[in-house]
Amino acid sequence: MFESSKINAKSTWKEMTPGGTIYDAGNSVDFKTGDWRSQKPVFIRENCKQCLLCVPCCPDSAIPVNAEGQREDFNYDYCKGCGVCSKACPFHAIEMQ
Amino acid sequence: MGIRERLSGNEAVANAMRQIDPDVVAAFPITPSTEIPQYFSAFVNNGKVHTEFVPVESEHSAMSACIGASAAGARVMTATSANGLSLMWEMLYIASSLRLPIVMSCVNRAVSGPLNIHNDHSDSMGARDSGWIQLYGETNQEAYDNIIMAMRIAEHKDIHLPVMNCYDGFITSHSVENIELLEDEKVKAFVGEYHPEHYLLNKDEQIAIGPLDVQPFLFEHKFQQAEAMRKAKDVIKQVQKEFYELTGREYGLIEEYKMEDAEYAVVVLNSTAGTSKEAVDRLRAQGMKVGLIKPRVFRPFPGEEIANALKNVKAVAILDKADGLNGVGGPLFTDTTSAMLINKVTAPKAISYIYGIGGRDVRVEDIESVYKDLQEVANQENVTDTYRYLGLKGGRE
Ligand code: SF4
Ligand code: SF4
Numbered sequence: 001m002f003e004s005s006k007i008n009a010k011s012t013w014k015e016m017t018p019g020g021t022i023y024d025a026g027n028s029v030d031f032k033t034g035d036w037r038s039q040k041p042v043f044i045r046e047n048c049k050q051c052l053l054c055v056p057c058c059p060d061s062a063i064p065v066n067a068e069g070q071r072e073d074f075n076y077d078y079c080k081g082c083g084v085c086s087k088a089c090p091f092h093a094i095e096m097q
Numbered sequence: 098m099g100i101r102e103r104l105s106g107n108e109a110v111a112n113a114m115r116q117i118d119p120d121v122v123a124a125f126p127i128t129p130s131t132e133i134p135q136y137f138s139a140f141v142n143n144g145k146v147h148t149e150f151v152p153v154e155s156e157h158s159a160m161s162a163c164i165g166a167s168a169a170g171a172r173v174m175t176a177t178s179a180n181g182l183s184l185m186w187e188m189l190y191i192a193s194s195l196r197l198p199i200v201m202s203c204v205n206r207a208v209s210g211p212l213n214i215h216n217d218h219s220d221s222m223g224a225r226d227s228g229w230i231q232l233y234g235e236t237n238q239e240a241y242d243n244i245i246m247a248m249r250i251a252e253h254k255d256i257h258l259p260v261m262n263c264y265d266g267f268i269t270s271h272s273v274e275n276i277e278l279l280e281d282e283k284v285k286a287f288v289g290e291y292h293p294e295h296y297l298l299n300k301d302e303q304i305a306i307g308p309l310d311v312q313p314f315l316f317e318h319k320f321q322q323a324e325a326m327r328k329a330k331d332v333i334k335q336v337q338k339e340f341y342e343l344t345g346r347e348y349g350l351i352e353e354y355k356m357e358d359a360e361y362a363v364v365v366l367n368s369t370a371g372t373s374k375e376a377v378d379r380l381r382a383q384g385m386k387v388g389l390i391k392p393r394v395f396r397p398f399p400g401e402e403i404a405n406a407l408k409n410v411k412a413v414a415i416l417d418k419a420d421g422l423n424g425v426g427g428p429l430f431t432d433t434t435s436a437m438l439i440n441k442v443t444a445p446k447a448i449s450y451i452y453g454i455g456g457r458d459v460r461v462e463d464i465e466s467v468y469k470d471l472q473e474v475a476n477q478e479n480v481t482d483t484y485r486y487l488g489l490k491g492g493r494e
Contacts, residue, residue, distance in 0.1 A: 008313075009314075011317070013320045013321055013324075016314065016318060018318075018321055019307070020308055020314060021304055021305065021307075022304060022305040022308055024302075024303070025305075
């Protein structure tokens with residue numbers, strides 16, 4: 001049985017699934033999209049009102065929310081720098097650099 | 098043993114599809130393949146099959162629907178011709194690279210332009226590098242037998258590639274010939290039930306098909322495809338053997354006709370092989386040692402088998418009903434001659450003949466003239482015109 005998390009850039013053709021089919025779900029966590037980033041959102045904590053408008057806008061779930069329901073700093077492993085969150089924030093708490 | 102019938106090629110193929118009873122057929126009509134979905138939709142409406150018939154609005158959609166259904170886990174069939182196949186182009190590559198065992202009849206017709214609806218092989222020859230297995234059939238019987246075998250070849254666990262069942266438009270598709278059909282239950286038993294290991298509608302395994310395949314991966318996936326295509330030769334032979342045990346009809350990767358002592362040979366696909374056999378018989382009656390090779394499979398290419406069959410001839414004409422327009426010769430010619438070279442069969446002189454484009458009639462006398470040309474070629478010191486058009490009006494300068 002193939003496991004997606006075990007298939008990586010060093011895998012041989014025998015270790016890859018036919019046609020590249022992914023046989024197990026929930027594996028986008030294995031794919032770090034952060035290195036696609038050319039611009040980077042910077043979190044300006046003092047401006048943030050914790051309205052959480054930015055969170056559901058992120059296509060890569062790269063804005064973590066903690067147990068208290070507060071957003072944390074960006075997860076740059078997955079943030080691909082699209083800038084959608086900075087447009088969504090009404091309080092200038094996200095600046096693209 | 099078997100059911101004696103008289104059917105057109107398309108009717109025979111539609112009947113094979115009825116007997117196979119696939120889960121999904123998605124098709125768009127195009128001459129000369131139209132009758133296949135036409136007959137088949139009647140089977141659907143009359144409750145003869147349990148198939149979901151998807152009447153789509155284009156061939157791109159037809160192949161897309163086939164891909165979706167096949168990925169979902171269904172057994173899928175379709176049919177097309179010429180520009181219909183052209184419109185499927187993008188999806189042909191998706192089907193083969195995702196390893197979906199779709200079976201499609203390609204009723205061979207000239208690809209426009211200028212507009213022509215008659216038979217040549219420019220459609221399937223254009224798709225020769227799309228990763229589909231290609232079977233070619235001379236007669237209605239072969240078109241019927243091939244599509245039944247195609248299902249088994251496509252779905253074989255080591256292969257999982259789509260298969261094209263190619264036969265000549267009008268000549269084979271619309272002519273009525275005597276044919277021996279198998280009983281429905283024998284076809285069902287031969288193709289068996291299709292239970293894919295991985296499929297999208299499996300609620301116990303959530304899979305993703307066709308994900309992004311970047312630099313570290315596509316190279317290896319392409320090799321997997323190449324391996325499947327290479328292995329397909331043995332699988333085709335195995336399926337042909339089982340089919341022979343069931344029907345008594347014996348097939349191979351190539352058919353050799355009177356090649357044992359032949360000095361001059363023709364290599365040709367599909368219905369013109371029948372015309373050529375008559376030419377061989379006539380010339381043999383006059384004492385000429387001539388023979389014929391008919392590849393029954395073009396992808397994977399039976400290069401070793403063809404080269405081996407040619408090793409004792411003085412000259413060979415490779416006839417193509419499509420011009421690849423590479424400035425050198427037709428696609429069957431270029432593949433045959435490179436197979437000869439790598440199998441060290443370099444003694445025979447080889448000539449490319451383009452014939453029958455756009456349905457131009459090719460008679461027994463035309464093929465006889467090819468064999469006579471070969472006799473001259475064998476005696477010539479230096480043959481320079483190795484790329485010829487058979488029966489070209491006005492000849493060549
Ligand atoms: S820039 Fe785009 S990817 Fe990064 S956190 Fe904002 S919305 Fe998400
Ligand atoms: S939208 Fe702006 S203010 Fe609201 S939580 Fe996000 S960063 Fe904070």
